[in-house]
Amino acid sequence: MGARPAPMDCYVYYRVSTAQTDAARDAVARLFALTAGRFGVFGRIQWRADVSANDVALGGTTWMERYDDVDAAFIEVLPQLVVESGLASLLEGERHVECFVDIPTPASPCA
Template sequence: MDCYVYYRVSGAHADAARLAVTQLFALTATRFGVVGRLQRRADASSNDIANDSATWMERYDDVGPAFVPALAQMATECGVAALADGGRHVECFVDIPSSPHPCA
């Protein structure tokens, strides 16, 4: 399962949020052996521009079911949750198995 976590960060909190995410990634690596990736939305939304914010995404690949609730706790522990304007939104996806009947 792969998890994607997106949220907005105000320009005023960007440095603090980056530090908090660095701490979060250290926790996920230590506690679960999971290395996270941090991304920023490539095209700023009109809402982001109006509010001097950016949409950030954390990405975690190949995680187990216990990771998701623990991630919320670790985000609170590191302060990331408090710096996310409007909260953190988590979505998890699994691979679709290959079709047993490929096109001819």
């Protein structure tokens, strides 16, 4: 048996037009219902606390989805779920996915 890959925490950021805020919020709720129902994964949604000059210039905000303790299979299916939820059609530009794993704790030296 091979070692099981370490779970990842994934962060997905993208821009939403101010005019699409309500529709995008509803779509994210549908997305989270899909991730919970199919994978038992409960996401979190946030938006940028400090509005960037880029956000102001483009009339939108940067949003961030967060998923903790997921595997590669989840990340592979996520784009399909984004389309199913209706969120894909509401975004300004692309979604950017970044995943991180915990740094292993060094083994304790023998006494």
